[in-house]
Amino acid sequence: MSLRDYEFEMDFCSRCSHCKWIPLLFIKSHRYANVCPAIERFNFHAYSGSGRVIAAHSVHEGRSEITDELLDVIYRCQLDGACNVMCHLSNEILEPLQIIRELRTLAVERGMLLPEHTMIIDSMRKEDNVLGEKKADRGKWAEGLDVKDINSGEAEVFYHAGCRYSYNQDLRGIARTGISLLRGAGVDVGIAGGEEACCGGRAFDIGYRGEMEKYADDFANRLRSSGASTLVTSCSDCYSAFKHLYPMIGKKLDVEIVHITEYLDRLIKEGRIALCKEVPLRVTYHDPCHLGRLGEEYTPWSGEWKTVHGGVIVSDPPKPVHKGLGGVYDPPRDVLKAIPGLQLLEMERNREFSWCCGAGGGVLEAYEDFAAWTAMERIEEARSTGAEALVTACPWCERNFKDAVAANGHGITVYDVVELVQEAAG
Amino acid sequence: MRLKEEAYRVLESIVGEENISRDPAVLDGYAWQFGCELYGPEDGAYAEKAFAPSAYLEETGDEASLASPRGSRFGFRPVAVVLPADTAEVQAIVKACNRYGIKFKAHSTGWGPWSGCGTAGMVQMDLRRMNRILEINEEDMYAVIEPYVVWSTLQAETMKRGLNCVTIGAGGNCSALASITSFNGIGYNNYSMGLNERNVLGVEWVLPDGEVLRLGSLGSGAGWFSGDGPGPSLRGVMRGEYGAAGGLGVFTRIAAKLYQWGGPTEMPVENIDPAATLLKEFPENCALYYPFFETAEDRDRALWMLGENEVGYSASFMGRGLLAWGLGGSNREASDTVESVAQTFPRYAFILVLVCNSAREFAYQQKVVERILEETGGQNFALIEVPEVRSMVALLLFKGGNKVNIVFQRSGAFFDPGLFTGSRRTFTAAEKLSIDVINKYIEKGLVVDDYGEGSWGSLFDYGHLTACENETMYKSTDPAACGAVIELLEDLDGQMTEHLFRLGHILHQQLTDGPRGKCGHDTMGPLCDGYQVWQRRIKRAFDPNTAADPTMYILPEET
Known part of the structure; x- marks a missing residue:
């Protein structure tokens, strides 16, 4: 795919700016009505979903070039998908997120690269991870767990930790806890350990499409040979790559794909995990973009647009419109609600129109200050609910929130859902 | 076209490096606008030829500065975009533009x-960075806002306080300040709150030469509470009926009227998909009616009687064409609706919402409505009992709504050639005329078939005036369809004016003629008491250097 494939779609932006706000009927305050960090921080229309589509259109038509300034516009965006959802609520033709991705791919093809992003790609090519860590250290997170190695045997459930949980010292415990909870519930689970590799999603997001294709093929082979019928991951980024991005490039995985929060919810409801210990805490839940709106299963479409009734445009066959409705929203909440003593408070921007943590799309690596600003906006919103803790289900969100809290001294604790389950399970 | 370095640096020094750009792709974010597909180089001379060239502009021969051909939404590309943070910065920018002849x-x-x-x-x-609600004065019932505050957030904040504001049919995503200072449009609650243009109180206005003028009570240092005094009252000059659309400077802060609100402080809804959004609970002491009638006369009589009795929060009529295209999520679903049931929809209907302060008031208003419907033969349109439709219509009336999904989603574009404002007596005849004219173009297959019944509108001030927009959807990427819309605009404008239903369709004349170097006011003005003479005098008096873009207001010289 390329921008050429979206020539028809790009004409259908009316510049209504709905991509800048949460759905209007859901607005509760002026303070938390915005949905897109980039336009909120940088203000030029080009930083909105609409503006990015227009910029792509302009570049595609040869009206403008990819300059250094435009490169900043292109990459100061978490690709959180909020604009896509908001647009699709009233526009079935335009595909903002796809077009934004194509513009990134075009930038890479033209050799307009950010050095921080080339480092990510170098790291992936040499060490199979996005963090610049050694491949040899990949499996250290699971040392001493005595869990099945799917490289040498089969398991019913294939657990994928992801780069962040595998390497980040502060967060490794969450992956280990996840495995312990699964095994404690009698789940036949295996891991790839030191042989696990990146999902490739981050490479796709920053415009290096071919890199993800390679990882998708490799992952599909490993999964097939594991004999697993279910793939479980604790990383929302990886979840989105498996569920949303792989089908987008025609590499849909032929197993059930489940986030750890969905699996734990299932186990709790089946009585296989008992939450007996009180956790007296007021918490608010942050929907990771990649688990929520970008965790929706992607359904490819190939068809044509027809004009009927003197100008109305219809898709033939009917085109699936991704509105984020199929994301994972209730399972993590249900898990939290099952914890005795815990009080769950909602932020104004949640579920399909959640505010991003700030880390995605290559922003954390290339524009650290923007990532931190975005996180602080969310932390303020979390504090406004009266919550003592911000709970989420993605290592990228957790890392960014923890760093922002540490840098700014805000008194709110950041947890993963898994950590609270462990505490309640005793 | 390029802005010379000296002028660019001066603008940069005002707003800071982060808040100015001349990157072509960034600028194209401002060149792209719906409606620009209606005109292109093939339509004739550009207005720029009527203006004196600035010594601070360099001709680069770059075609991207000019509007693209019909069917493309790239209009004129600015030479720079600036993002001021406050009135002082706006004033400095305006003064710099005057100095450099830009x-x-x-x-x-x-x-x-x-x-x-x-x-x-x-x-x-x-004006995006000017996005603050500066004050909500509950006692004197007004809100002081900056230009980027939108209706939806203002309404959310006011409802929390038992107050409410006017909205606009274009949607809660529109600037509240721009709506009531600079444009003309209809809101669903104009019925009880009056036209948007009547909802402006104190105004802070940077004139086209850079002077700051404060209108109403603000002008005499008495605060924001009144638009007409003590202090200068220039509401007619500032905006008139249509607003100057940016042609008379920049409004930087205004006070908007607020009203007592008897409804709930919040209206929780579920499901973000507009076709499936449901009100979690229908508000207490509120009701929704969707009656239909045998004749247009019966419908109008019922509406006037409701207005005379001053019952209801919102009363609007909606053509069956617009309703049919508005139902259903996807375009395909909407097409199916139009094909299968639209013609069974009642032709003469309106929608009414009651919002009352007490059970007793509610009972009274219900009685009045039922009595009026009995006298006029109004019957209940059963479609309104479908939960999703009921929620959609109720929320449209309660909260101003969002028409985008209806008028942009289907074909990519719409225009409202059949827009008219007038007294009760002219309403029915004007609506009929617009339907007849639009149907001629539907028959040619160049605009969307809605039977010519894409109308919606409202009474103002409980029926003192009425306004209607008869929307016409068209395929925005089809140059032939765009040409047909221009023809339709001119055709209907002419006929509306000939029948004296209104002062012609001036804004759209400006829209289609202005970029082509013509001035619609010079066509319409002589038919309407020569108003264009005075409008031109105002422009010259307030903007001696023609610094504020005149194309959507009035060109300084007769064409």
């Missing part, structure tokens, strides 16, 4: 061709 155009939320630059070589002012 024209400027300000926009708030910036949706529509009237928001972009009317010719090449202009500076675009994006």
Whole structure:
């Protein structure tokens, strides 16, 4: 795919700016009505979903070039998908997120690269991870767990930790806890350990499409040979790559794909995990973009647009419109609600129109200050609910929130859902 | 076209490096506007030829500065975009533009061709950073706001306090300030709150030469509470009926009227998909009616009687064409609705919402409504009992709504050639005329078939005036369809004016003629008491250097 494939779609932006706000009927305050960090921080229309589509259109038509300034516009965006959802609520033709991705791919093809992003790609090519860590250290997170190695045997459930949980010292415990909870519930689970590799999603997001294709093929082979019928991951980024991005490039995985929060919810409801210990805490839940709106299963479409009734445009066959409705929203909440003593408070921007943590799309690596600003906006919103803790289900969100809290001294604790389950399970 | 370095650096020094750009792709974010597909180089001379060239602009021969051909939404590209943070910065930008002979155009939320630059070589002012609700005065019932505050957030904040504001049919995503200072449009609650233009109180206004003028009570240091005094009252000059669409400078802060609100402080809904959004609970002491009638006369009589009795919060009529295209999520579903049931929809109907302060008032208003419907033969349109439809219509009336999904989703574009404002007596005849004229173009297959019944509108001030927009959807990428819309606009404008239903369709004359170097006012004005003479005098008096983009207001010289 390329921008050429979206020539028809790009004409259908009316510049209504709905991509800048949460759905209007859901607005509760002026303070938390915005949905897109980039336009909120940088203000030029080009930083909105609409503006990015227009910029792509302009570049595609040869009206403008990819300059250094435009490169900043292109990459100061978490690709959180909020604009896509908001647009699709009233526009079935335009595909903002796809077009934004194509513009990134075009930038890479033209050799307009950010050095921080080339480092990510170098790291992936040499060490199979996005963090610049050694491949040899990949499996250290699971040392001493005595869990099945799917490289040498089969398991019913294939657990994928992801780069962040595998390497980040502060967060490794969450992956280990996840495995312990699964095994404690009698789940036949295996891991790839030191042989696990990146999902490739981050490479796709920053415009290096071919890199993800390679990882998708490799992952599909490993999964097939594991004999697993279910793939479980604790990383929302990886979840989105498996569920949303792989089908987008025609590499849909032929197993059930489940986030750890969905699996734990299932186990709790089946009585296989008992939450007996009180956790007296007021918490608010942050929907990771990649688990929520970008965790929706992607359904490819190939068809044509027809004009009927003197100008109305219809898709033939009917085109699936991704509105984020199929994301994972209730399972993590249900898990939290099952914890005795815990009080769950909602932020104004949640579920399909959640505010991003700030880390995605290559922003954390290339524009650290923007990532931190975005996180602080969310932390303020979390504090406004009266919550003592911000709970989420993605290592990228957790890392960014923890760093922002540490840098700014805000008194709110950041947890993963898994950590609270462990505490309640005793 | 390029802004010379010296002028660019001066603008940069005002707003800071982060808040100015001349990157072509960034500028194209401002050149792109719906409606710009209606005109192109093939339509004739550009207005820029009517203006004196600035010594601070360099001709680069870059075709991208000019509007693209019909069917493309790239209009005129500005030479720079600036993002001022406050009135002082706006004033400094305006003064710099006057000094360098550069024209400027300000926009708030910036949706529509009237928001972009009317010719090449202009500076675009994006007021996005001015986004504060400065005060909500519950006692004197007004809100002081900056240009980027939108109706939806203002309404959310006021409802929390038992107050409410007027809205606009274009949607809660539109700037509240721009709506009531600079444009003309209909809101669903104009019935009980009056036209948007009547909802402006104190005003802070940066004139086209850079002077700051404060209108109403603000002008005499008495606060924001009144638009007409003590202090200068220039409401007619400032905006008149249509607003100057940026042609008379920049409004930087205003006070908007607020009203007592008997409804709930919040209206929780579920499901973000507009076709499936449901009100979690229908508010207490509120009701929704969707009656239909045998004849247009019966419908109008019922509406007038409701207005005379001053019952109801919102009363609007909606053509069956617009309703049919508005139902259903996807375009395919909407097409199916139109094909299968639209013609069974009642032709003469309206929608009414009651919002009452007490059970007793509610009972009274219900009795009045039922009595009026009995006398006029109004019957209940059963469709309104479908939960999703009921929620959609109720929320449209309660909260101003969002028409985008209806008028843009289906074909990519719409225009409202059949827009008219007038007294009760003219309403039915004007609506009929617009239906007849639009149907001629539907028959040619160049605009969307809605039976010519894409109308919606409202009574103002409980029926003192009425307004109607008869929307016409068209395929925005089809040059032939765009040409047909221009023809339709001119055709209907002429006929409306001939029948004296209104002062012609001036804004759209400006929209289609202004970028082509013509002036619609010079066609319409002589038919309407020569108003264009006075409008031109105002423009010259307030803007001696023609610094504020005149193309959507009035060109300084007769064409």
